Amino acid sequence: MSGATVYGLCSAALVGLGLFGLIVHPEPLRKILAFNLIGGGVFLLFGVVARKGAAAGFGGDPVPQALVITGLVVAFAATALAVGLLLRLSQEADVQPRSRMDSQP
Amino acid sequence: MALDVGLVLFVLGVAVWTVAARDAFSAVIGFVVYGLLLALVWMRLAAPDVALTEAAIGSGLTGGLLLGTSTRLRGTETPATGKKSVTGLRLAAALLCSLASIGLAMIVLLLPEPAPTLAPQAAANMAATGLGNPVTAVLMAYRAIDTLFETVVLLLALLGVWSLTPDRFWGGLPGRGRNADPEGVLTFAVQLLVPVGILIGVHIFWVGSVAPGGEFQGATILAAMWILAAMAGLVDAPRVSRRGLRLMLVAGPAVFFAIGLAGFAMAGAFLAYPEAHAKLLILTIEVPVTLSIAVTLALLVAGPPERTPQQ
Numbered sequence: 001m002s003g004a005t006v007y008g009l010c011s012a013a014l015v016g017l018g019l020f021g022l023i024v025h026p027e028p029l030r031k032i033l034a035f036n037l038i039g040g041g042v043f044l045l046f047g048v049v050a051r052k053g054a055a056a057g058f059g060g061d062p063v064p065q066a067l068v069i070t071g072l073v074v075a076f077a078a079t080a081l082a083v084g085l086l087l088r089l090s091q092e093a094d095v096q097p098r099s100r101m102d103s104q105p
Numbered sequence: 106m107a108l109d110v111g112l113v114l115f116v117l118g119v120a121v122w123t124v125a126a127r128d129a130f131s132a133v134i135g136f137v138v139y140g141l142l143l144a145l146v147w148m149r150l151a152a153p154d155v156a157l158t159e160a161a162i163g164s165g166l167t168g169g170l171l172l173g174t175s176t177r178l179r180g181t182e183t184p185a186t187g188k189k190s191v192t193g194l195r196l197a198a199a200l201l202c203s204l205a206s207i208g209l210a211m212i213v214l215l216l217p218e219p220a221p222t223l224a225p226q227a228a229a230n231m232a233a234t235g236l237g238n239p240v241t242a243v244l245m246a247y248r249a250i251d252t253l254f255e256t257v258v259l260l261l262a263l264l265g266v267w268s269l270t271p272d273r274f275w276g277g278l279p280g281r282g283r284n285a286d287p288e289g290v291l292t293f294a295v296q297l298l299v300p301v302g303i304l305i306g307v308h309i310f311w312v313g314s315v316a317p318g319g320e321f322q323g324a325t326i327l328a329a330m331w332i333l334a335a336m337a338g339l340v341d342a343p344r345v346s347r348r349g350l351r352l353m354l355v356a357g358p359a360v361f362f363a364i365g366l367a368g369f370a371m372a373g374a375f376l377a378y379p380e381a382h383a384k385l386l387i388l389t390i391e392v393p394v395t396l397s398i399a400v401t402l403a404l405l406v407a408g409p410p411e412r413t414p415q416q
Contacts, residue, residue: 062227065243
């Protein structure tokens with residue numbers, strides 16, 4: 001079994017772990033964390049595919065590697081948006097009783 | 106091999122910690138370590154460009170963002186922990202998630218040998234791009250359209266974050282603002298670190314054409330330096346309604362689109378570069394894109410405005 005395969009099995013375990021965290025944690029922040037854990041696993045799986053495609057003097061196939069870089073940046077953007085929603089939600093929950101009265105005609 | 110197995114055990118241990126930790130703050134710390142360990146894994150997988158990105162964005166920026174969030178949410182989360190999910194549900198979830206893992210593991214073990222690869226094609230055409238780093242060549246030339254729309258996705262995410270602004274703060278300043286402590290140790294550290302960090306960020310961006318690095322990694326380091334200075338209270342976030350700021354945000358995607366469209370006239374296709382000027386055009390795109398990504402990432406971490414424009 002090569003090093004890449006070991007990391008491939010690791011990525012499979014990470015996806016399962018993250019999925020478990022996503023399902024059992026009631027707190028939204030923990031769900032966001034678990035989702036990023038899954039993301040790490042998925043990117044790693046793709047990295048293993050890239051490593052197995054090593055050819056032409058490169059250590060890995062550069063196409064999946066570039067896609068993982070794109071993916072990491074997009075995952076960050078999505079996390080920032082999720083965190084923004086979460087913080088706004090907690091602010092709304094804090095001021096709920098008053099603002100609900102305000103909004104009534 | 107032993108190193109690989111040891112590293113995998115570390116990664117899995119930290120991942121279990123991130124899921125099982127009692128409070129969110131410890132879980133986020135676990136996640137930051139997870140990102141750094143993954144960066145080591147990427148080095149072992151011969152992907153130094155991805156390792157840099159993982160360490161800078163996956164661990165650094167995401168970790169910083171989530172740490173700040175967990176501190177702000179502390180106290181509000183306690184009622185939610187009261188209703189722990191039932192043991193039966195947890196068992197069922199564990200079982201189904203293991204099935205997902207086993208399925209993925211089967212796929213890993215059954216991957217075709219030799220694996221299909223685009224590396225020879227990437228190597229064959231690299232001379233035409235004038236670049237020496239195959240990953241940058243993919244990002245800026247072969248799959249430039251992905252990168253173009255990624256910059257647009259970043260902008261959309263920022264629009265999404267800004268749209269969460271309460272009405273009274275619209276057009277105001279992001280975050281709560283901090284006052285600098287001129288004698289503080291953080292101020293001193295930041296004053297020492299930021300100039301060096303900016304240099305490293307620009308360097309990593311610049312060497313990206315021939316060595317590991319590139320605009321995303323460089324931009325992230327530049328954004329991190331601004332975030333550090335803001336944490337120490339040395340700089341304050343700009344008003345989000347400022348025209349100069351918005352120009353910086355759209356400069357990258359706009360130049361990228363313009364050169365992409367010019368590709369129709371110069372080389373007969375969207376985002377095609379004429380061979381004689383490929384490197385020059387790629388650099389012309391990369392400079393404003395790096396600036397836009399750096400500003401967008403910093404503002405994504407800063408969050409929606411929380412102060413009125415006058416403050």
